Amino acid sequence: MSQEKNKRRKTRRAAGQAPERQKRRRRKGNNILWYLLILVFMVTTTIVLTTTVFFKIKNITVTGNEHYDNRSLILSSGILLEENMFRLKDEQIKEKLVEEYSYISKVKIRRKLPDTIVLEITEATPIGAIDAGAGYTLISEEGRVLECNTPVLPEEMPIVMGFSEETPEQGSYLSEMDSDNVKRMQMIMKAAEKTGFSYFNIIDLSDPYDLKLYYQEVFEIILGTDSNLEYKMELILKVIETQNLLTGFRGTIDASYEGEVWTRPSGSVAIPDYSSQLSNDAADPAGDDGSTSDSGSATSQPEDNGFSVGAA
Known part of the structure; x- marks a missing residue:
């Protein structure tokens, strides 16, 4: 008789635990979704801040130039102070400088964090x-x-x-x-x-x-x-x-x-x-x-x- 009571007790306990497990699974799934949403928000915010608020250009320097005035090269490049350094169109800048200045054969644009752009000029001989x-x-x-x-x-x-x-x-x-x-x-x-x-x-x-x-x-x-x-x-x-x-x-x-x-x-x-x-x-x-x-x-x-x- 006691054995039957124990079986009924275990059955009632198992029946009560099943809904609880389902609730835990739902909470876990909801938590993962929230984590993903938070991650997406953080990545988006980082990208927006990176391209708008942070990494603004404060300094522009030129190296390797011997034939031209550095200020003229900077003006011709179209790079502006306070512009975001990661929004520069490198290839367009390179092509423009090479086309406009005969002694310039190659241009490399180097980003020196947090706020400096370096134009590395290679001159033809x-x-x-x-x-x-x-x-x-x-x-x-x-x-x-x-x-x-x-x-x-x-x-x-x-x-x-x-x-x-x-x-x-x-x-x-x-x-x-x-x-x-x-x-x-x-x-x-x-x-x-x-x-x-x-x-x-x-x-x-x-x-x-x-x-x-x-x-x-x-x-x-x-x-x-x-x-x-x-x-x-x-x-x-x-x-x-x-x-x-x-x-x-x-x-x-x-x-x-x-x-x-x-x-x-x-x-x-x-x-x-x-x-x-x-x-x-x-x-x-x-x-x-x-x-x-x-x-x-x-x-x-x-x-x-x-x-x-x-x-x-």
Whole structure:
């Protein structure tokens, strides 16, 4: 009898606990919902405060700039004080500065919390100049016109001949038809840098099969095509040093033959009129004694007073 009473008591207790468990589950579900709503509210509030109240710009600085006034760059960027730093349109700012200022090649916008914007400028370096008559036009490695009508040629800056446009606008790029010559200029300058070759102040790109360098009125250096430029320059350096050509020699150094360097002495070296030369109207330099160099001809041979150095 007592066992039956215990069973009834347990049954009544279990029946009373079931609704209580259901209530707890409902409360737990409601709590999770409230937590989610609170989280969404906090995230939304944080975003709103971040883009409206906090992180307002108090300072704007410029680094890496050497050619322009920092204030001009800041004004051109369109960045304003008290503006939220996370609402800036970085790509638009970069494109505007690069387009407006010829020496600027890259711009990085760095946010320095809590309130400073840093414009990190990377400037292009001129590697060659075009003589435009009234002054020099400086061009970058990418073929962009950095500066026009510069009255004085920068030190150790070579004059480059053979481009189709003599007076391009500042900030523009040389025309599409000059793209191959821009690449050849890059190749020559990189080869010269790697080999330490510095005996030239004029680059003549007028004929892609007869590339030439000139060093004052001392050397006319024939490279031929743009293949193996480093190797050719190394051979030329070897000839100049071993034969002591810097003292007393004037004439042509021909490295257009594979693995060989020929020299042809002459009374002087006639430098082409680079200030008026166009790529389709190239002058053919000749020495005072009438000697000429034609690296593209198989019959071009050294005179009796010349010498050659073959590949080591």
